[in-house]
Amino acid sequence: MRRCIEREMDSSRSVDESEGRSGERGRPTREPTYKHIEVAALPTVVPRSYGLRAGGDDSLFPFPPKRREYRDSFGFVSGRALVVLYTLSERHPIAPARERRVVSLLYSRAKAHKL
Numbered sequence: 001m002r003r004c005i006e007r008e009m010d011s012s013r014s015v016d017e018s019e020g021r022s023g024e025r026g027r028p029t030r031e032p033t034y035k036h037i038e039v040a041a042l043p044t045v046v047p048r049s050y051g052l053r054a055g056g057d058d059s060l061f062p063f064p065p066k067r068r069e070y071r072d073s074f075g076f077v078s079g080r081a082l083v084v085l086y087t088l089s090e091r092h093p094i095a096p097a098r099e100r101r102v103v104s105l106l107y108s109r110a111k112a113h114k115l
Helices: 002-011 096-111
Strands: 032-041 049-058 066-077 081-090
Touching: 049 096, 066 096, 081 096
Parallel strands: none
Antiparallel strands: 032 049, 049 066, 066 081
């Protein structure tokens, strides 16, 4: 699973073959988008749910400082609906308490509306 997530992160902002980094037509870059990728499970607060964090050093831009990016993903099932929350942050991950609060709110709303 880790390899699959790393591959997805690496290709998520790939440059199209018809465009270079500056948006001009030319040779595409073959450099990886992220370096030092880490993947970890996150604790969840609702039943039948998941939490996942993938982080890596952004290497898309050639100038320093390299930026650390975090992608968190939370999801749960409520009735026939799958509810997913994605977050993207730079330098520091979003506070876990804030993510738990938002997921709990989404869960309570999904239950109230019987999705």
